[in-house]
Structure formats: C-alpha cells, structure tokens
Amino acid sequence: MTVGTAEYSIKNLNEKTDAEIEDFLKKSKEELFNLRFQSATGQLENTSRLKAVKHDIARMYTVLRERELGISQAPAEGADSKSEAEEK
Numbered sequence: 612m613t614v615g616t617a618e619y620s621i622k623n624l625n626e627k628t629d630a631e632i633e634d635f636l637k638k639s640k641e642e643l644f645n646l647r648f649q650s651a652t653g654q655l656e657n658t659s660r661l662k663a664v665k666h667d668i669a670r671m672y673t674v675l676r677e678r679e680l681g682i683s684q685a686p687a688e689g690a691d692s693k694s695e696a697e698e699k
Contacts, residue, residue, distance in 0.1 A: 614662060615666040615667045615670060616663060619639075621670060621673075621674065624671060625683065625686075628686065628688075629675060629678065629685055632674060633675075635667075635671060636671045639664055639667050639671065640668065642664055643664045643665065643668065646660055646664060647661070
C-alpha cells in the first residue's frame, strides 16, 4: 500500500530535474504548513492528507540525496530530443 500522491512517486521524481523537484518540495512544504494550520483550527476534513504530504516530502528528499551521493543520476537535459531523433 503506497502512501502519498501518484504525481510524486519515485518513478516520476526520477524523471525530473533537481530544480523541478525543489519546486515540488517548496509547494509541498507550503501545503503541509496550510494543512497543519487547518488541523490546529479544527477545519481539516481529510486528515490522511497530512500523512500523504509528509511521505511525498520525504520521497523528494530521498531522491535528491541519492543524486547527491551518486546512487542515482538526474536525467540528461537533452534526453527527450535524443530519443525522438532515434525513432525517426
């Protein structure tokens, strides 16, 4: 059973550049802040969203750290155009 958003799965994150992941991370942190605020004021309806966002943030940090350590690599900038040229 996977927790989190399908958009932020490991497979999808591995296809993104570091800058894109950092943008996702910033948005997710803002969402987590808003969810915590709603929870504190009693306005949060979907409490499972808190857990999902936390897992998404951890997943993003994991992908960035793997790249930093050299365990995995960021996708090449021109990888998409290269595969399209091979198809022709």
